[in-house]
Amino acid sequence: MSNSSHQPLATSHSYYSPQITADGSYTFFSAEFGEAYHSQFGARQEAEFKFVEPTKLRQKARQQKSLRLLDVCYGLGYNTAAALAAIWEENPNCEIEVAGLELDPTVPQAAIAHNLLDNWSPLLPQLTQLATTHQVTSDRLQAKLLLGDARQTIQTLQASGFQADAIFLDPFSPPTCPQLWTVEFLGYVARCMHKSGILATYSCAASVRSALQAAGLKIGSTSPVGRRSPGTVASWHDSGLPSLSQEEREHLQTRAAIPYRDPQLCDPAEIICQRRVQEQQTSCLEPTSRWRKRRSRDV
Numbered sequence: 001m002s003n004s005s006h007q008p009l010a011t012s013h014s015y016y017s018p019q020i021t022a023d024g025s026y027t028f029f030s031a032e033f034g035e036a037y038h039s040q041f042g043a044r045q046e047a048e049f050k051f052v053e054p055t056k057l058r059q060k061a062r063q064q065k066s067l068r069l070l071d072v073c074y075g076l077g078y079n080t081a082a083a084l085a086a087i088w089e090e091n092p093n094c095e096i097e098v099a100g101l102e103l104d105p106t107v108p109q110a111a112i113a114h115n116l117l118d119n120w121s122p123l124l125p126q127l128t129q130l131a132t133t134h135q136v137t138s139d140r141l142q143a144k145l146l147l148g149d150a151r152q153t154i155q156t157l158q159a160s161g162f163q164a165d166a167i168f169l170d171p172f173s174p175p176t177c178p179q180l181w182t183v184e185f186l187g188y189v190a191r192c193m194h195k196s197g198i199l200a201t202y203s204c205a206a207s208v209r210s211a212l213q214a215a216g217l218k219i220g221s222t223s224p225v226g227r228r229s230p231g232t233v234a235s236w237h238d239s240g241l242p243s244l245s246q247e248e249r250e251h252l253q254t255r256a257a258i259p260y261r262d263p264q265l266c267d268p269a270e271i272i273c274q275r276r277v278q279e280q281q282t283s284c285l286e287p288t289s290r291w292r293k294r295r296s297r298d299v
Contacts, residue, residue: 016110026116028076028107035172037075037107039202044119046202047082054200054222054233055166057083061090066097070157070164070192072171072180074100074145076111077127079168081120084141098130098143099157099164101150105134108145150180151265154188163194169201174208174260178272182262183211190215190234199234206251206288207276208232211259213252221248247295255280256288 018026023042030037038046052058060067067087071080080098087094102108108131111117117127126143130136134145146153150171167189171180179185181203190212193199200222201208209219212234220241222231233241244252251257258280260272267275 016107016114018114018116025078025119026114028110030172035176038078043076043078044082047078048086050202050222050231051079051166051168051170051200052082052086054231055083055168055198057166058086058090060165061087061094064094064165066095067165068097068163068194069099070162070167070189071098071100072150072154072167072169072189074102075107075170076116077108077131078117079170080130080143081117081123081127083166083168084123084126085120088140094140096141096143098141099162100130100143100145101153101157102145102147103149105131105145105147151185151262154185154192155265158188158191162192163197164192165194165197167193167197167199169199169203174203174205175273176269178260178269178276179262179267181205181208181211182260182265182272183214184262184265186211187215190217193236195236197235200231201233202231204229204232204248206254206257207259209248210252210257214259220244250291250295251288253285254288254291255283255285258283258285 016028019029019036020026021038021042023045025042025044027036027038027043069080069083074080080100084096087096112128112131117124120127126136126141130143130145134147136143146157169189171177174181204221209232212219217234217236218238218241220233221244222233222242224230235241258276260276262272
């Protein structure tokens, strides 16, 4: 793709200015959250190595005639695009159902307008239709974007009986978007996962891992991709999950592991963060800073 394809367009999508990442793919920067949608290591590689590979979609595609995907924070559409490409590479006849949760419909539309999904050119007709009409119905693909606050749309999805074989948990970071990392929200996400499904996220925050455990899931650690910290995988069974290191297990015994809470699934970010700070201040768990100092002395 030429760089000229990625100049900001004189349209409603000109608000989004593509930024190149190390693998040659592009991402956007969110002014609202003060974060890019992907690491600078590579947007496409992050989709493949943080989400598609850990959820074992290639293996599942070889064994199953159909697969269901839940993409929490659909964003530019990279995770879904990478998943579709991987599945159909292994099994061209696999029937796929995708549920994508997205707050801002202009993000996937801008990704299409800026030609950011040209890496997956065979999928462009479906991805374009999903971004513009929010629904795709074909022989191999049933996909829908559920627009709005994911805390509400996840409840609708769970009530419908949706059971995902793979879940991509990809909100902005917990400190900036705590609403989508709470015990209550992740409880609904977990209930949308099939008994043999796998959830993957880029985050290794102790608060996120403890919230996944509170939802009843077993957790494991994935290899770092584009950053020093690993990611996290979760499933209902711990067989086949990569184990946590001793340091990671200890981290879960500190105040950092106190999760975010949003009892009614409607509180603003500030309230959710304040609630966690208050719980940390009264916790009997070891302060994380003290644990880090003690651990550095022991090494």
